Amino acid sequence: MHWRTVFYHPRGVAIGSNTIVGNDVFLDGRRGIRVGNNVNIGGHVQIFTMEHDPDSDTFAATGGEVRIEDHAYIGSRATILPGVVVGVGAVVAAGAVVTKNVESGMIVGGVPAKIIRKRASSLKYRLDYHHPFQ
Numbered sequence: 001m002h003w004r005t006v007f008y009h010p011r012g013v014a015i016g017s018n019t020i021v022g023n024d025v026f027l028d029g030r031r032g033i034r035v036g037n038n039v040n041i042g043g044h045v046q047i048f049t050m051e052h053d054p055d056s057d058t059f060a061a062t063g064g065e066v067r068i069e070d071h072a073y074i075g076s077r078a079t080i081l082p083g084v085v086v087g088v089g090a091v092v093a094a095g096a097v098v099t100k101n102v103e104s105g106m107i108v109g110g111v112p113a114k115i116i117r118k119r120a121s122s123l124k125y126r127l128d129y130h131h132p133f134q
Contacts, residue, residue, distance in 0.1 A: 001015075002023040004024045005027065007027050007029060008027070011029060012030055013029040013033045014034050014035065015039075016035055017038075018127045019036070020039070020040050020127055021035075022043035024044045025043065025047075026045070028050060030050050030063065031049035031050060031063040033049060034068070035068045036067075036069045036070035036071070038125065039071065039073070039127075041068075042077070042078070042094065043076045044076055045076065045077065045078050045079070047066050048063075048066075048081055049083075050063035051063060051082050065083065066082065066085075068086045069087050069088040069089075069090070070088050071088055073091045074092045075091070075092055075094035077094055078093070078098065081098060081099050085101045086098070086101075086102045087103050088104040088105070088123070089123045090107070091107040091108070092108055092109070093107065093109030093110070095109075096110055096113040097112050098113045099113065100112075106118055
């Protein structure tokens with residue numbers, strides 16, 4: 001976990017083994033965030049589990065758990081909205097806004113995020129971050 005990570009309700013956040021969380025990430029644990037193993041979350045990523053319903057007469061709060069499964073890669077400055085599942089080995093491009101589930105092995109990007117292509121990988125890597133020059 002890199003510096004200046006911000007938690008909203010940290011008890012609702014669970015992060016797996018060998019996962020890297022970049023600098024200045026915002027994690028909203030109010031409805032739960034579950035991050036798998038060997039996940040790479042780039043800097044300045046925002047993951048929300050609550051939002052307001054713009055069509056509600058009372059501007060009601062709504063939300064859902066976010067799940068990011070093993071070997072997923074979330075690019076810098078991406079935003080993931082409530083209730084989204086990012087599947088095994090999926091890639092979210094930098095700056096993307098993810099409003100819907102991302103199937104395993106797919107690469108998505110844009111605002112809102114759309115499928116770019118399937119990831120070509122067997123995903124056998126294990127993330128083992130260390131500081132440069134160590």
